[in-house]
Amino acid sequence: MLKNWSRRRVTSAFHTFWMLALVLGIISVAAAVIDDRSITRLVTDFMTLCVLVIALQSFIGNSGIISFGHVAFFGIGAYSAALLTITPKIKAIALPALPVYIQQMQVSFTVAVLMGACLSLLVAIITGLALSRMAEGAMAMATLALLVMLHSIFANWEQVTRGTIGVYGIPRNITLFNTWICAAVVGGAALLFKASPTGLCLQASRDDPLATGTLGVSVAKTRFAGWVLSAILMGAGGAMWAQNNLAFGPNQFYYAETFNLLSMLVIGGICSVTGAIAGVAVVTLVGELLRGLENGLSIGTWVTLPELPGIVQMSIACLIIVVLIIRPQGMLGLNELSDFVYKRRMTKKNT
Amino acid sequence: MTIEVAVQQLINALSLGSLYALLALGLGMVYSVLGMLNFAYGELLTVCGYTMFLLILIGVPFPVAGLVGLGMAIGVSLLIERLVFRPLRGASFISLLFASFAASVIIQNLIKQLISKRPKVIPVPEVFDQMINIGPFQINVLSLIILLVGLVTLAGLVAFLQKTRWGLAIRAAAEDFEVTRLMGAKANRVIALSFALSGFVAGVAGVLWLSRRGAVSPTMGFIPILKAFIAIVIGGLGSLKGAVMGGFLLAFIEVALMVMLPTRAVPFTDAFALMIVVVILYMRPEGLISIKTGS
Amino acid sequence: MPKTLQVKKLSKRFSGLQALSNVNLQLEKEEIMGLIGPNGSGKTTLINSISGVLHPEAGSISIGNMDVTGWKSDKIARLGLARTFQTARLFFSLTVIENLELGIMAASRYDVDDKVDELLNRFGLERWAMDRAGTLAYGLQRRLEIARAVGSNPEFLLLDEPAAGLNEDESENLLQLIRGFRDPAGLGCGILIVEHDLAMIMRLCDRVHVLNEGQTLAEGSPEAVRSNHAVVEAYMGKRYTASDHGSALT
Ligand SMILES: Nc1ncnc2c1ncn2[C@@H]1O[C@H](COP(=O)(O)OP(=O)(O)OP(=O)(O)O)[C@@H](O)[C@H]1O
Numbered sequence: 001m002l003k004n005w006s007r008r009r010v011t012s013a014f015h016t017f018w019m020l021a022l023v024l025g026i027i028s029v030a031a032a033v034i035d036d037r038s039i040t041r042l043v044t045d046f047m048t049l050c051v052l053v054i055a056l057q058s059f060i061g062n063s064g065i066i067s068f069g070h071v072a073f074f075g076i077g078a079y080s081a082a083l084l085t086i087t088p089k090i091k092a093i094a095l096p097a098l099p100v101y102i103q104q105m106q107v108s109f110t111v112a113v114l115m116g117a118c119l120s121l122l123v124a125i126i127t128g129l130a131l132s133r134m135a136e137g138a139m140a141m142a143t144l145a146l147l148v149m150l151h152s153i154f155a156n157w158e159q160v161t162r163g164t165i166g167v168y169g170i171p172r173n174i175t176l177f178n179t180w181i182c183a184a185v186v187g188g189a190a191l192l193f194k195a196s197p198t199g200l201c202l203q204a205s206r207d208d209p210l211a212t213g214t215l216g217v218s219v220a221k222t223r224f225a226g227w228v229l230s231a232i233l234m235g236a237g238g239a240m241w242a243q244n245n246l247a248f249g250p251n252q253f254y255y256a257e258t259f260n261l262l263s264m265l266v267i268g269g270i271c272s273v274t275g276a277i278a279g280v281a282v283v284t285l286v287g288e289l290l291r292g293l294e295n296g297l298s299i300g301t302w303v304t305l306p307e308l309p310g311i312v313q314m315s316i317a318c319l320i321i322v323v324l325i326i327r328p329q330g331m332l333g334l335n336e337l338s339d340f341v342y343k344r345r346m347t348k349k350n351t
Numbered sequence: 352m353t354i355e356v357a358v359q360q361l362i363n364a365l366s367l368g369s370l371y372a373l374l375a376l377g378l379g380m381v382y383s384v385l386g387m388l389n390f391a392y393g394e395l396l397t398v399c400g401y402t403m404f405l406l407i408l409i410g411v412p413f414p415v416a417g418l419v420g421l422g423m424a425i426g427v428s429l430l431i432e433r434l435v436f437r438p439l440r441g442a443s444f445i446s447l448l449f450a451s452f453a454a455s456v457i458i459q460n461l462i463k464q465l466i467s468k469r470p471k472v473i474p475v476p477e478v479f480d481q482m483i484n485i486g487p488f489q490i491n492v493l494s495l496i497i498l499l500v501g502l503v504t505l506a507g508l509v510a511f512l513q514k515t516r517w518g519l520a521i522r523a524a525a526e527d528f529e530v531t532r533l534m535g536a537k538a539n540r541v542i543a544l545s546f547a548l549s550g551f552v553a554g555v556a557g558v559l560w561l562s563r564r565g566a567v568s569p570t571m572g573f574i575p576i577l578k579a580f581i582a583i584v585i586g587g588l589g590s591l592k593g594a595v596m597g598g599f600l601l602a603f604i605e606v607a608l609m610v611m612l613p614t615r616a617v618p619f620t621d622a623f624a625l626m627i628v629v630v631i632l633y634m635r636p637e638g639l640i641s642i643k644t645g646s
Numbered sequence: 647m648p649k650t651l652q653v654k655k656l657s658k659r660f661s662g663l664q665a666l667s668n669v670n671l672q673l674e675k676e677e678i679m680g681l682i683g684p685n686g687s688g689k690t691t692l693i694n695s696i697s698g699v700l701h702p703e704a705g706s707i708s709i710g711n712m713d714v715t716g717w718k719s720d721k722i723a724r725l726g727l728a729r730t731f732q733t734a735r736l737f738f739s740l741t742v743i744e745n746l747e748l749g750i751m752a753a754s755r756y757d758v759d760d761k762v763d764e765l766l767n768r769f770g771l772e773r774w775a776m777d778r779a780g781t782l783a784y785g786l787q788r789r790l791e792i793a794r795a796v797g798s799n800p801e802f803l804l805l806d807e808p809a810a811g812l813n814e815d816e817s818e819n820l821l822q823l824i825r826g827f828r829d830p831a832g833l834g835c836g837i838l839i840v841e842h843d844l845a846m847i848m849r850l851c852d853r854v855h856v857l858n859e860g861q862t863l864a865e866g867s868p869e870a871v872r873s874n875h876a877v878v879e880a881y882m883g884k885r886y887t888a889s890d891h892g893s894a895l896t
């Protein structure tokens with residue numbers, strides 16, 4: 001099977017990988033040097049979002065099928081991390097109905113992330129078997145159904161999730177270092193998948209599913225693989241996110257968050273892992289710049305802008321429409337970081 | 352279950368079904384002409400609802416407020432077409448979906464900023480809550496009104512699509528997206544018309560929806576779009592007949608679950624309904640009416 | 647025993663239109679068969695049915711001793727059947743190399759990089775190796791599609807109007823390539839080719855199958871078919887224009 005792996009694509013994925021890991025590493029180191037609490041928080045948020053959006057990219061970008069359901073995997077990862085990392089003392093009070101062995105368990109950051117990924121994998125396998133056979137439009141609807149279904153479970157399964165009240169008391173296990181590692185590993189996994197034979201088949205089905213079939217590729221199996229892989233990454237991202245946010249409720253895994261993650265992906269470019277990261281950066285930046293406006297702002301002594309709730313979300317929504325009109329494929333289009341370097345080398349060789 | 356209860360539930364299911372069928376038809380109309388899902392469709396109901404809320408606040412009677420709300424839904428639908436979708440004509444399915452998603456978020460936030468973030472109560476005419484007796488059966492007035500209005504609107508739309516020249520143009524475009532492209536200059540008008548009809552249906556559905564709910568909130572459009580989306584997919588994406596059938600089927604599934612599930616499981620009704628829908632799709636990936644085989 | 651591709655009593659309807667009725671056809675390896683017929687006579691439908699893109703109502707299709715009726719297209723392809731489309735269906739957002747890789751992968755017996763280099767070379771596509779398929783000129787796109795189809799060394803190859811839209815040089819080039827595919831020293835595959843250019847069919851094919859309104863009108867050697875009365879009538883009777891290529895697929 002290794003014969004089907006193209007050295008060209010793996011090499012260029014590797015180039016992109018180390019460049020991205022380097023950029024993210026520099027950001028982490030810079031934050032560590034500045035050592036300011038709000039900056040550190042900003043960077044850990046950024047890395048967590050990178051993981052989530054890259055996870056989303058690995059399915060949507062390669063398959064060209066929209067998924068509203070990935071936030072459900074995000075939620076699964078987050079809840080499983082919460083249940084596994086909250087101290088037994090708090091669990092005894094807040095979640096008395098939990099089975100004893102879960103109540104007494106308390107695991108490390110890494111184990112929580114891996115468990116989040118595993119649980120997500122399980123749900124992805126069950127749902128993926130049904131989903132991957134559907135036509136594209138039906139599949140999009142089914143992912144939305146998945147989101148609603150899991151939200152109703154999160155909001156109503158009170159013994160485990162505390163329903164709409166939500167869980168609290170998750171230890172802040174996140175550090176600049178471990179978020180960077182997670183972002184790099186997840187980015188690497190997404191790039192490797194994109195370069196793999198299965199990833200390429202999935203991209204082919206994005207362009208033309210019928211022609212992909214006539215080349216001997218089972219489109220359903222390929223979509224299943226992409227679905228499962230990205231769910232694993234999403235679950236891991238959810239587990240990270242929980243240990244960064246410390247308390248959350250079911251409504252954080254719904255419409256608003258879906259829009260938030262999708263907007264980053266669309267602005268950056270759905271087909272590109274580099275684009276996913278760029279999208280997170282741009283949206284985070286716009287968010288930081290406009291956050292002041294949201295709470296009202298005074299310019300000098302005379303001008304006081306009123307509070308504008310939702311101005312951030314609205315600006316981002318406008319940005320999406322503008323990007324789609326000017327650059328339908330998003331900022332990065334179909335390119336990864338290495339394409340800029342690699343292409344130049346190719347043209348040099350030819351001349 | 353007594354026969355009375357059964358009949359009442361049947362009326363409930365039919366009434367909910369005609370509402371879902373309307374919702375689905377409005378969403379399906381644009382899908383079948385343009386091949387795109389308008390995610391901002393739910394916000395047309397929101398717009399209709401808030402218009403009614405504001406008008407009723409200043410003392411306008413409910414039916415008049417409903418008519419103005421309906422007009423606003425049509426207007427906003429046309430506006431979205433002009434501002435968002437026309438510049439993106441020819442873009443991919445997924446781009447259009449993202450764009451409409453963004454449009455929906457913009458409308459929600461505009462309402463949050465201009466009116467309120469919190470849900471608001473709309474006073475609904477008292478007759479809606481009353482029961483009338485038809486023979487041995489006690490039936491909720493609102494259910495009957497919804498059923499009647501729903502069926503009349505559906506019949507009107509069917510007549511429009513079947514009998515008029517413009518209706519024919521829409522059906523031709525719905526048969527095949529390519530046809531829309533080949534229509535050239537006329538295409539813009541057919542597309543605008545489909546958006547206007549879609550807005551009209553959303554408006555009617557919005558008035559009915561509000562009469563049931565009695566409240567508006569900025570994110571109230573999510574549930575209707577979800578139901579409409581599910582209905583058109585079970586019906587077979589792109590088929591208008593399928594959309595209507597899908598709406599009724601979904602309503603019957605929901606009412607049946609509500610009646611049959613034990614009280615403990617009631618919060619999970621939506622989850623169960625969706626599970627059934629996914630199973631239906633698993634067995635018939637193309638939906639009830641497949642456009643490809645044209646049966 | 648060498649494999650054969652066998653089509654028996656195949657019928658396909660499109661709501662009210664009988665696109666194929668009772669078609670029988672047999673294609674041996676190392677054989678080139680021409681499939682001709684006026685516009686709308688069901689040629690593309692036949693190719694779609696054989697390759698599993700469409701599912702016929704009646705009749706059977708077998709490859710070797712395997713009955714593949716009703717199989718999905720990907721499973722049939724893995725059995726050694728490749729095809730091209732009447733209008734090139736490439737993966738437009740992928741590069742030329744990636745398009746070729748996709749053709750090679752299904753066979754999974756070659757080192758993908760080596761085989762890609764070989765194909766690029768054989769089809770003269772090196773200059774465009776890193777370009778996205780959507781940016782290529784039409785003639786190149788057609789060439790790429792054929793290269794992609796033969797990448798897995800198929801045993802049977804179905805070509806739907808491969809020469810449409812090509813200039814004379816390009817057509818001549820294509821003709822040589824196709825002869826090469828049939829050559830036992832090359833691929834040794836059985837080829838079914840749809841073509842409107844009768845001169846090309848006569849030069850290239852061992853046998854010719856003529857369809858008209860979904861029915862077999864004649865089958866035999868090029869000479870026999872050319873002098874067949876019914877064929878001449880169906881073909882020449884209706885004013886036939888070679889430039890009139892519709893895309894009837896899907
Ligand atoms: N998907 C489809 N749905 C309905 N009718 C179809 C479909 N595909 C083909 N047809 C019809 O079936 C008949 C045969 O079409 P087909 O494409 O097989 O002809 P053809 O011989 O390939 O013609 P051409 O030389 O124009 O390519 C035509 O009348 C066509 O209109």
Ligand SMILES: [Mg+2]
Pocket residue numbers: 689690691732894895
């Ligand atoms: Mg044809």
